[in-house]
Amino acid sequence: RRRVSDTPSAASDGEVYDHQAAWRDLLDGLDQKPELPEIVAAGHRVVHGGKEFSDPQRLTPELLARLEAFIPLAPLHQPHNLAGIRALTAVRPELPQVGCFDTAFHVGQPEVARLFALPKVYRQEGVQRYGFHGLSYEYIAGALTQKLGTPATGRVVVAHLGNGASMCAMRDGQSVATTMGFTAVEGLPMGTRSGSLDPGVVLYLLERHGMGVRDLNNLLYKQSGLLGLSGVSNDMRELLASPEPDAKLAIDYFTYRIARELGSLAAALGGLDALVFTGGIGENAAAVREQVCARSTWLGVSLDPTANAEGRTQISQPASRVTVWVLPTNEELIIARHTRQLVLEH
Template identity: 55%
Template sequence: MTGLILTLNSGSSSLKFAVYRPVDFGELTEKDCVLHGAIDEVGEHSGFRAFDNAGNILVDETLPAEISCGDRPARGVRNEVIIPCLEWIEAHIGSEVLIAAGHRILHGGPHYTQPTRFSKQVLADLTALIPLAPLHQPACLAPVSTLEKTRPDLQQFACFDTNFHQTLPEVAKRLPLPRRYSETGVRRYGFHGLSYAYIASRLPEIAPDIATGRVIVAHLGNGASLCALRNGVSIETTMSLTALDGLIMGTRTGAIDPGAVIYMLQTEQRSADDVVDILYRQSGLLGISGVSSDMRLLRKENGNFSVKQAIELFTYRIVQEIGALIAVLGGLDALVFTAGIGEHDAALRHDVCSAFAWMGIVLDQSRNDQMSSVISAEDSKICVFVEPTNENLMICRAVLGCLNESRSS
């Protein structure tokens, strides 16, 4: 196969990217990554970083003031920042050509259950889902429009975070609302699917004896959720109709009593936009601590009572939801930690695993502190892993599948 594939993974104020050089249409691996990096918009500055596959820095710069200044969208990275970075990528790859771009799209709704090539209709359908993902969907879709305007010949594909959870049993998809809501697609979907798909693909390599067993994956970052796997497929997860449900997150509430929302609307006379802002942007670790949504910063404030309460509740909810997933699975063979907090916060892993000592989880503290791949002790009845996720790789594999299918038809 001739040509490179660009993957884009948009967040609320950053955009992670990677470029892959597939070998024909075979199985893509991490070795096929040519470069990767991120665009970050923090404060008054826009930063651009890129690395080669060995981790060597290719570029690490703050973009010029005439690019960094100007109005910024409520969510996502601005066009003015994306375009020069795209030009840098094209200059770096030289005579090689980008033939396709894959985008992580948070919500596919009830109709988009497989990776899909973008069209005007697809873009319109996914834009209509913004009320179900006000924090993420606009950010995910913004680069699509940018590339459509500046690189109209580049094929673009949507790769959905909801796809991996299509295997949820029907009972797990239902919400206890009047039936008319389910008939319009108001049901549980689940998210972080690209991350869970990657971990599921890694299990046969890192733990073949338990890859088909009962596994819980903890994707713990600024956004956080859990997924229960049996035979490598999702059978339950903590997020629901939106990415607001489940665990406490950096700025999101996770599961709360709906009565709290009614209180905001009726007693405080809050508008719907106010409530969205409170639930998505003012709550979670930030709201409880009053300090930050970043666990790394919170760990440095260990003398702050509000920070201590935030970390305690974050940990408690993880333990509580793991317990619920164990019940659904009928036991547990392995626990996998991934994403920013999951991979790097040894104290959190210790506290979560200690809560399940009664089940036979024994942590090897030295391995945990060193962030080894396996952090459980030899005599632990349940294996515990730390495994970095790779959503960009899963995006590229999905794009390759679409291109392969197109070539075959």
């Protein structure tokens, strides 16, 4: 395994090297395996597609230039998404590439779910709620249908919990509301991202502490969330193992916010039929699932402690009014399907 840097260097084992060297190394290795099928296209996750892109797109230099405009809205992800695409273009210019957007799953939300209470002029320039983790939610919508044996036409909330975390309310497998908004810093507290906070806090930090845009960006995206609350780590595994009181506080706040958002999303749906946990924390942290479900009994959630501890697929009691599931996500499969379809059609 090698780390990838934005600056070129040697690609020997253990060395830092750039995106182009990484692609060459990977593709050369695959080319040496004749038992594998020929690579005919590459699919990429692109976090932000704005209002313009609701479907997967063939990636061109012109399209990449337009996607640059969304870097301020997803500074932790978008620059690296685009760097990988450009590097592959340099290494294999003849290879078709497809961009799949994490925002696309949410474009059909009702207008009222996408608004901010700001003057219309800002909405016209694209200041609205977009939502993210759409590739994960798209996969879970299909996986839940398979588990139930019938289309998932009920009122479902999916909690994608990892270093980045969000939740999505779905009806008939379609996004109705979600916790992330204009950027991927809104909503739940995350590994290093603050999640939602009073905008007045930002004004206070600007005025009282003299913070600039870069300072605020670092604070909200890289120094807050579980790391900021605990002072220990952004890794849930380390927090669960830590004896520090602030580690417990961070976990308690995380599960409190999930349960609070669950109530809000259930209100958007007019009720709740199923709750799904996915993502690194959602799939593996039984203690987090237990706390969230304990805070949500009023909604009709009844957890089976044994099933939860054993990591079974369905972890609710048989009589639970709301069924509770643990489903691994597979964003890569969704990207592969979209890429195959788009390349074959064109």
